[in-house]
Amino acid sequence: MVARERLARVLLDQGRGDEALQTLDGAQEISGFEARYAETRGDILHSLGRNDEAAVAWLEALAALRGRNR
Numbered sequence: 001m002v003a004r005e006r007l008a009r010v011l012l013d014q015g016r017g018d019e020a021l022q023t024l025d026g027a028q029e030i031s032g033f034e035a036r037y038a039e040t041r042g043d044i045l046h047s048l049g050r051n052d053e054a055a056v057a058w059l060e061a062l063a064a065l066r067g068r069n070r
Contacts, residue, residue, distance in 0.1 A: 001033050005040055012040075017048045035064035 004027050011020035021044050030037050042057030 001027060001030055001037075005033065005036055008040055008044065012044050012047060017044050020044045021048070035061045035068065038064060 004023055008020040008023040011017070011023060021041070024037055024041055024044070027037065038057050038061035042054045042061060045051075045054035045057055
């Protein structure tokens, strides 16, 4: 899971946002990594100019973090 998220970040840094998004979408089970994946998804969507979707993803990341800290 961590390697997939890191690969998505590398692809994003290379300007390959669509591939980065596909990499994240290919994850089968992300239990425990929901916040990390949602944050990365938001960053990717933002880079693709999909700002409304990015904001939703970032809010999901915050909600996942809050849920974990209870």
